[in-house]
Amino acid sequence: MSRLGSQSTYRGRYNEPVPTSNIMEDDADLPEFEPFDDDDVTLSEATPRGPAPGGGTLSVCVVDMCQPINKPNHQTVGYDIQNLVVRRGLEFLVRITFNRPLSGGDDFQLEFLIGANPSASKGSMVVVTFGSRQGGAWAGRVVENEGASVLVGVTPTPDAIVGKFRTYVAVVAARGMQRTRRDQSTDVYVLFNAWCPDAVFVPDEAARREYVLNDYGVIYQGEATAISQRSWMYGQFEKGILDACIYILDVSRMPIYNRGNIIQLVRKGSAMLNSQDDNGVLVGNWSDDFSMGTSPTLWTGSVNILLKYVNGGVPVCFAQCWVFAGVFNTFLRCLGIPARVITNFSSAHDNTGNLKTDLIFKPDGSPDKRHTRDSIWNYHCWNEVFMTRPDLPAGLGGWQVVDSTPQETSDGHFRCGPASVAAIKEGLLCHPFDAGFCFAEVNSDVVFLKRDRYGTLTPFRVDSTHVGQAVYTKAIGSDTPFNITQTYKHREGSAQDRQTMDRAEEYGCARDHSELPESQLSVIMNSDKANLGQDINLLVDFQNQGDTPRTVQAHLCGSVNFYTGVEANRFKDYSFSVTVPPSQSERVVVRITPQEYLPQLGSQLSLHFVVTGQALDQSVSAIKVVNLQTPPLHLMVSGRPQVQQEMFVTVSFTNPFNFVLENVHLALEGPGLMHYRTRHYNVISPQATISWQEAFMPRMQGPRRLIAALDCNNLRQVSGIADIMIDA
Numbered sequence: 001m002s003r004l005g006s007q008s009t010y011r012g013r014y015n016e017p018v019p020t021s022n023i024m025e026d027d028a029d030l031p032e033f034e035p036f037d038d039d040d041v042t043l044s045e046a047t048p049r050g051p052a053p054g055g056g057t058l059s060v061c062v063v064d065m066c067q068p069i070n071k072p073n074h075q076t077v078g079y080d081i082q083n084l085v086v087r088r089g090l091e092f093l094v095r096i097t098f099n100r101p102l103s104g105g106d107d108f109q110l111e112f113l114i115g116a117n118p119s120a121s122k123g124s125m126v127v128v129t130f131g132s133r134q135g136g137a138w139a140g141r142v143v144e145n146e147g148a149s150v151l152v153g154v155t156p157t158p159d160a161i162v163g164k165f166r167t168y169v170a171v172v173a174a175r176g177m178q179r180t181r182r183d184q185s186t187d188v189y190v191l192f193n194a195w196c197p198d199a200v201f202v203p204d205e206a207a208r209r210e211y212v213l214n215d216y217g218v219i220y221q222g223e224a225t226a227i228s229q230r231s232w233m234y235g236q237f238e239k240g241i242l243d244a245c246i247y248i249l250d251v252s253r254m255p256i257y258n259r260g261n262i263i264q265l266v267r268k269g270s271a272m273l274n275s276q277d278d279n280g281v282l283v284g285n286w287s288d289d290f291s292m293g294t295s296p297t298l299w300t301g302s303v304n305i306l307l308k309y310v311n312g313g314v315p316v317c318f319a320q321c322w323v324f325a326g327v328f329n330t331f332l333r334c335l336g337i338p339a340r341v342i343t344n345f346s347s348a349h350d351n352t353g354n355l356k357t358d359l360i361f362k363p364d365g366s367p368d369k370r371h372t373r374d375s376i377w378n379y380h381c382w383n384e385v386f387m388t389r390p391d392l393p394a395g396l397g398g399w400q401v402v403d404s405t406p407q408e409t410s411d412g413h414f415r416c417g418p419a420s421v422a423a424i425k426e427g428l429l430c431h432p433f434d435a436g437f438c439f440a441e442v443n444s445d446v447v448f449l450k451r452d453r454y455g456t457l458t459p460f461r462v463d464s465t466h467v468g469q470a471v472y473t474k475a476i477g478s479d480t481p482f483n484i485t486q487t488y489k490h491r492e493g494s495a496q497d498r499q500t501m502d503r504a505e506e507y508g509c510a511r512d513h514s515e516l517p518e519s520q521l522s523v524i525m526n527s528d529k530a531n532l533g534q535d536i537n538l539l540v541d542f543q544n545q546g547d548t549p550r551t552v553q554a555h556l557c558g559s560v561n562f563y564t565g566v567e568a569n570r571f572k573d574y575s576f577s578v579t580v581p582p583s584q585s586e587r588v589v590v591r592i593t594p595q596e597y598l599p600q601l602g603s604q605l606s607l608h609f610v611v612t613g614q615a616l617d618q619s620v621s622a623i624k625v626v627n628l629q630t631p632p633l634h635l636m637v638s639g640r641p642q643v644q645q646e647m648f649v650t651v652s653f654t655n656p657f658n659f660v661l662e663n664v665h666l667a668l669e670g671p672g673l674m675h676y677r678t679r680h681y682n683v684i685s686p687q688a689t690i691s692w693q694e695a696f697m698p699r700m701q702g703p704r705r706l707i708a709a710l711d712c713n714n715l716r717q718v719s720g721i722a723d724i725m726i727d728a
Contacts, residue, residue, distance in 0.1 A: 058108070060108075063167065088260075093153055120136060137160075138154055139155040162335055163246055192337050199388045226529055228627065233670065235303035284318070284405065285320070288568070342484075346376055355512070358374050380441065385418060387418070397422075398422060419437075424439050443467065443489060555576075558573075561604065561607070592607075603714065605716065633710055661714065662714070672704050703724075
């Protein structure tokens with residue numbers, strides 16, 4: 001090592017290190033007295049010649065951040081934090097009590113500092129003045145001046161840095177400025193503001209309340225024809241969560257100066273919510289082994305995850321896409337960014353970056369998993385944020401895709417977005433960030449190919465409707481799903497859809513141009529909803545539109561799949577023959593028994609069926625995903641539903657199966673009601689019932705929700721909720 005290697009400095013590169021932490025040591029801040037740096041003023045001239053007008057030197061006695069007034073005005077009452085939380089672009093009040101009434105010659109200013117080495121030019125040091133003297137960018141005015149008490153209004157700019165500011169009052173004297181001492185109780189958190197002309201302004205009040213203030217929600221899962229849902233506790237107002245979100249930005253080493261830029265902040269957050277390459281919040285795990293952490297299906301919300309990350313200093317195990325999306329939604333809403341969780345059903349993950357998802361089959365019609373690289377997820381969850389995009393052409397602002405699930409890298413990090421939803425719909429894939437990848441997730445063609453013994457691939461069918469079958473999010477004000485597919489794509493096969501696909505190809509997305517003869521033979525596969533442990537009846541309908549009968553040699557493959565489309569275990573290979581009369585259809589019913597799939601199920605609940613068929617020169621295929629339904633948890637609430645009044649919740653569950661549930665974990669929480677709690681049971685025997693009661697005291701009024709989850713090695717995705725209206 002060189003002599004300078006162990007004493008590296010920023011000299012020659014920066015005057016000072018770039019501040020990347022919102023945490024500031026008390027003894028490293030501005031001095032209490034700061035003399036003026038003015039060569040024209042001598043020491044004798046700077047010394048006061050007599051008592052100040054009004055009787056004695058002016059000094060500050062009390063600084064009151066007026067939380068009872070400011071928090072309701074700024075929609076921040078819910079934050080369980082001792083300090084004032086405000087939204088930028090909107091005035092907040094500060095009451096300053098001096099040792100005497102102000103006189104005509106008195107001068108004072110408020111100073112707001114964030115990070116180390118605060119700089120007025122960078123926006124990390126803001127001086128607010130109240131007279132004719134010019135101050136910083138934030139506006140200030142005297143609202144009320146009564147005796148020794150002065151009420152002032154401060155309005156941060158709509159592009160102010162987001163984070164925790166330190167507050168000082170400085171009295172201007174002849175020789176310099178006398179500041180108040182460091183007082184953590186006067187620190188103020190500044191957030192993005194959806195209520196004013198901020199970069200995240202939302203014009204509709206109901207949307208603001210849903211996408212910024214709602215601290216619980218619903219995440220949709222399953223598949224397009226059998227949607228299931230799970231409640232998720234965002235808990236953005238819970239104790240410690242706002243500091244946790246700032247801590248995440250500190251760990252990312254994002255410069256303080258950039259934290260008012262919505263585009264840079266959400267892009268950094270997208271990278272930091274996963275731990276793939278930057279010591280971020282969550283470790284992804286798409287296996288069946290969660291022994292080194294918590295199963296993704298046991299989490300009920302974001303609060304415990306974020307607090308574990310902050311307190312432990314290491315990434316939290318484990319997550320899958322809905323967990324990444326749920327925690328990212330908490331991060332975004334906590335900082336004041338309008339955000340929602342999105343579910344795309346039949347979501348393509350195309351490793352080759354084109355608009356083709358290739359599914360390869362062997363000559364006998366069974367799936368060739370060894371040579372298939374692409375996958376179709378039953379569903380995939382990401383987030384949308386609402387914001388302006390001044391870096392893009394007009395009309396491309398509004399909802400933007402951001403995704404923290406680590407799938408592919410973007411500029412060297414596992415992150416995705418923000419990508420304009422409007423740009424995705426129109427195929428404008430030349431704009432940042434990652435629009436091409438998002439476009440493929442909802443628009444890929446599924447290409448069915450047969451691989452012969454020599455490795456030659458021959459396409460026999462192209463399905464342009466399977467991927468992106470439906471895109472859902474929670475409706476405003478209710479738990480019902482809101483179909484927003486039309487915001488991502490035009491109607492399949494329409495003229496606008498063809499134009500979009502052509503435009504996407506112009507921007508580099510390769511498409512399939514196989515010229516296949518129009519088939520007179522088709523197949524559709526359906527099934528009713530199936531409960532875990534019951535028979536599944538697959539209805540396979542062959543349709544012959546020709547004028548001669550056709551005999552189809554068909555093959556049905558059944559496998560237990562991860563929801564990502566990756567095969568876990570295959571449990572059925574069934575070959576059969578069916579003759580379809582001309583201009584008619586023929587149905588084959590295939591019965592799947594629990595004895596076939598249960599031994600291979602493990603912790604998965606998704607069964608994947610593929611049928612292929614050959615009739616002379618015509619090939620057919622179809623895909624069906626069956627998600628097995630699980631029994632619910634039951635929650636019963638008792639007690640007086642009022643703030644700070646003791647209440648009780650009882651969680652009960654009966655094992656309806658003929659097998660034992662072992663190593664069972666229960667989790668329970670509710671934002672504004674109770675913190676995350678768990679209970680463990682070694683065994684729940686067949687037909688046995690367990691019951692768990694917990695006491696809690698509501699902190700917040702209004703509609704509240706409790707959610708419970710049960711998880712064990714051979715039963716997952718079991719949950720229940722209880723909704724309560726809490727009085728003040």
